[in-house]
Amino acid sequence: MWKFISRRDHGLMRRVHRWRAPRWIRLWMVCATRGGDGWLWFTLGLIILLYAGLDALAALAAAALATVSGIGLFVWLKQRTRRRRPCHIEPHCWANVLPPDHFSFPSGHSITAFAVALPIGLFFPPLMLAMLFCALSVAASRIVLGMHFLSDVVAGSAIGSMLGYAAFRLLS
Numbered sequence: 001m002w003k004f005i006s007r008r009d010h011g012l013m014r015r016v017h018r019w020r021a022p023r024w025i026r027l028w029m030v031c032a033t034r035g036g037d038g039w040l041w042f043t044l045g046l047i048i049l050l051y052a053g054l055d056a057l058a059a060l061a062a063a064a065l066a067t068v069s070g071i072g073l074f075v076w077l078k079q080r081t082r083r084r085r086p087c088h089i090e091p092h093c094w095a096n097v098l099p100p101d102h103f104s105f106p107s108g109h110s111i112t113a114f115a116v117a118l119p120i121g122l123f124f125p126p127l128m129l130a131m132l133f134c135a136l137s138v139a140a141s142r143i144v145l146g147m148h149f150l151s152d153v154v155a156g157s158a159i160g161s162m163l164g165y166a167a168f169r170l171l172s
Helices: 002-018 022-033 039-083 107-125 126-145 150-171
Strands: none
Touching: 002 126, 002 150, 022 039, 022 126, 039 107, 039 150, 107 126, 107 150, 126 150
Protein backbone atom coordinates (compact mmCIF):
# COMPACT_ATOMS: atom_id res chain seq x y z
CA MET A 1 0.00 0.00 0.00
CA TRP A 2 2.81 2.43 0.91
CA LYS A 3 4.53 1.77 -2.45
CA PHE A 4 1.28 2.56 -4.30
CA ILE A 5 0.88 5.85 -2.41
CA SER A 6 4.55 6.73 -2.84
CA ARG A 7 4.45 6.10 -6.61
CA ARG A 8 1.40 8.34 -6.95
CA ASP A 9 3.00 11.02 -4.75
CA HIS A 10 6.18 11.04 -6.85
CA GLY A 11 4.24 11.17 -10.12
CA LEU A 12 2.22 14.15 -8.93
CA MET A 13 5.38 15.79 -7.59
CA ARG A 14 7.04 15.60 -10.99
CA ARG A 15 4.00 17.10 -12.74
CA VAL A 16 3.66 19.91 -10.17
CA HIS A 17 7.38 20.72 -10.17
CA ARG A 18 7.35 21.14 -13.96
CA TRP A 19 4.08 23.14 -14.12
CA ARG A 20 4.47 26.84 -14.92
CA ALA A 21 1.49 28.04 -12.94
CA PRO A 22 -0.13 31.33 -13.93
CA ARG A 23 1.13 34.33 -12.00
CA TRP A 24 -2.08 34.69 -9.96
CA ILE A 25 -1.85 31.07 -8.77
CA ARG A 26 1.81 31.52 -7.84
CA LEU A 27 0.96 34.64 -5.85
CA TRP A 28 -2.01 32.93 -4.15
CA MET A 29 0.08 29.89 -3.20
CA VAL A 30 2.98 31.91 -1.79
CA CYS A 31 0.56 34.14 0.18
CA ALA A 32 -1.32 31.07 1.45
CA THR A 33 1.82 29.30 2.61
CA ARG A 34 3.13 32.46 4.30
CA GLY A 35 -0.25 32.98 5.96
CA GLY A 36 -0.03 29.40 7.19
CA ASP A 37 3.27 30.27 8.92
CA GLY A 38 1.14 31.58 11.79
CA TRP A 39 0.49 35.27 11.31
CA LEU A 40 -2.87 34.63 9.58
CA TRP A 41 -4.12 32.58 12.53
CA PHE A 42 -2.96 35.12 15.13
CA THR A 43 -4.52 37.99 13.18
CA LEU A 44 -7.76 36.04 12.79
CA GLY A 45 -7.81 35.31 16.54
CA LEU A 46 -7.38 39.00 17.37
CA ILE A 47 -10.13 40.02 14.97
CA ILE A 48 -12.52 37.42 16.37
CA LEU A 49 -11.69 38.49 19.92
CA LEU A 50 -12.32 42.15 19.04
CA TYR A 51 -15.66 41.51 17.35
CA ALA A 52 -17.05 38.59 19.36
CA GLY A 53 -15.65 39.57 22.76
CA LEU A 54 -15.76 37.02 25.54
CA ASP A 55 -17.98 34.73 23.43
CA ALA A 56 -14.86 34.02 21.39
CA LEU A 57 -12.78 32.66 24.27
CA ALA A 58 -14.02 29.08 23.97
CA ALA A 59 -13.48 29.11 20.19
CA LEU A 60 -9.99 30.52 20.52
CA ALA A 61 -9.15 28.12 23.33
CA ALA A 62 -10.32 25.18 21.19
CA ALA A 63 -8.23 26.39 18.23
CA ALA A 64 -5.20 26.89 20.49
CA LEU A 65 -5.59 23.45 22.12
CA ALA A 66 -5.91 21.73 18.74
CA THR A 67 -2.96 23.68 17.33
CA VAL A 68 -0.60 22.98 20.23
CA SER A 69 -1.58 19.29 20.16
CA GLY A 70 -1.04 19.23 16.40
CA ILE A 71 2.38 20.83 16.63
CA GLY A 72 3.49 18.28 19.21
CA LEU A 73 2.16 15.45 17.07
CA PHE A 74 3.68 16.58 13.79
CA VAL A 75 7.10 17.19 15.36
CA TRP A 76 6.99 13.70 16.85
CA LEU A 77 5.79 12.09 13.58
CA LYS A 78 8.35 13.91 11.42
CA GLN A 79 11.17 12.67 13.63
CA ARG A 80 9.84 9.10 13.37
CA THR A 81 9.10 8.98 9.63
CA ARG A 82 11.97 11.19 8.38
CA ARG A 83 10.42 11.38 4.91
CA ARG A 84 12.35 13.62 2.53
CA ARG A 85 10.59 16.66 1.10
CA PRO A 86 9.77 16.80 -2.63
CA CYS A 87 11.94 19.93 -3.02
CA HIS A 88 14.91 17.91 -1.73
CA ILE A 89 14.28 15.15 -4.27
CA GLU A 90 13.66 17.16 -7.43
CA PRO A 91 14.01 20.89 -8.13
CA HIS A 92 10.91 23.02 -8.62
CA CYS A 93 10.69 25.07 -11.82
CA TRP A 94 9.57 28.36 -10.19
CA ALA A 95 9.07 28.10 -6.43
CA ASN A 96 11.98 29.11 -4.24
CA VAL A 97 10.27 28.96 -0.83
CA LEU A 98 12.52 27.37 1.77
CA PRO A 99 11.11 24.56 3.92
CA PRO A 100 10.87 25.15 7.68
CA ASP A 101 12.53 21.80 8.44
CA HIS A 102 13.97 18.76 6.67
CA PHE A 103 11.09 16.32 6.83
CA SER A 104 7.84 16.05 4.94
CA PHE A 105 5.37 13.73 6.71
CA PRO A 106 2.92 14.99 7.86
CA SER A 107 2.35 18.57 6.76
CA GLY A 108 2.49 20.78 9.86
CA HIS A 109 0.98 23.70 7.95
CA SER A 110 -2.02 21.52 7.03
CA ILE A 111 -2.42 20.25 10.59
CA THR A 112 -2.37 23.79 11.95
CA ALA A 113 -4.67 25.18 9.25
CA PHE A 114 -7.40 22.63 9.93
CA ALA A 115 -6.82 22.63 13.70
CA VAL A 116 -7.67 26.36 13.65
CA ALA A 117 -10.28 26.41 10.87
CA LEU A 118 -12.55 23.68 12.17
CA PRO A 119 -13.18 24.88 15.74
CA ILE A 120 -13.50 28.52 14.64
CA GLY A 121 -15.96 27.52 11.91
CA LEU A 122 -17.92 25.28 14.27
CA PHE A 123 -18.19 27.98 16.94
CA PHE A 124 -19.00 30.64 14.33
CA PRO A 125 -20.87 28.87 11.47
CA PRO A 126 -21.04 31.97 9.21
CA LEU A 127 -17.21 31.84 9.08
CA MET A 128 -16.99 28.14 8.14
CA LEU A 129 -16.66 28.58 4.36
CA ALA A 130 -14.00 31.27 4.71
CA MET A 131 -12.12 29.18 7.26
CA LEU A 132 -12.19 26.10 5.03
CA PHE A 133 -11.08 28.17 2.03
CA CYS A 134 -8.08 29.42 4.03
CA ALA A 135 -7.21 25.93 5.31
CA LEU A 136 -7.54 24.35 1.86
CA SER A 137 -5.45 27.14 0.32
CA VAL A 138 -2.67 26.55 2.85
CA ALA A 139 -2.81 22.79 2.27
CA ALA A 140 -2.77 23.13 -1.54
CA SER A 141 0.08 25.62 -1.38
CA ARG A 142 2.30 23.08 0.33
CA ILE A 143 1.94 20.72 -2.65
CA VAL A 144 2.14 23.39 -5.37
CA LEU A 145 5.28 24.93 -3.82
CA GLY A 146 7.04 21.57 -3.58
CA MET A 147 7.13 21.42 0.22
CA HIS A 148 4.98 18.28 0.61
CA PHE A 149 3.60 15.26 -1.15
CA LEU A 150 -0.16 14.87 -1.51
CA SER A 151 -0.24 12.13 1.16
CA ASP A 152 1.57 14.46 3.63
CA VAL A 153 -1.11 17.10 3.14
CA VAL A 154 -4.03 14.66 3.27
CA ALA A 155 -2.69 13.14 6.49
CA GLY A 156 -2.00 16.58 8.00
CA SER A 157 -5.45 17.86 7.05
CA ALA A 158 -7.12 14.78 8.56
CA ILE A 159 -5.10 15.04 11.78
CA GLY A 160 -5.80 18.76 12.10
CA SER A 161 -9.50 18.21 11.44
CA MET A 162 -9.74 15.48 14.07
CA LEU A 163 -7.89 17.57 16.64
CA GLY A 164 -9.98 20.64 15.81
CA TYR A 165 -13.24 18.74 16.11
CA ALA A 166 -12.17 17.06 19.36
CA ALA A 167 -11.19 20.43 20.85
CA PHE A 168 -14.53 21.90 19.76
CA ARG A 169 -16.43 19.03 21.40
CA LEU A 170 -14.37 19.36 24.54
CA LEU A 171 -14.84 23.11 24.94
CA SER A 172 -18.33 23.71 23.51
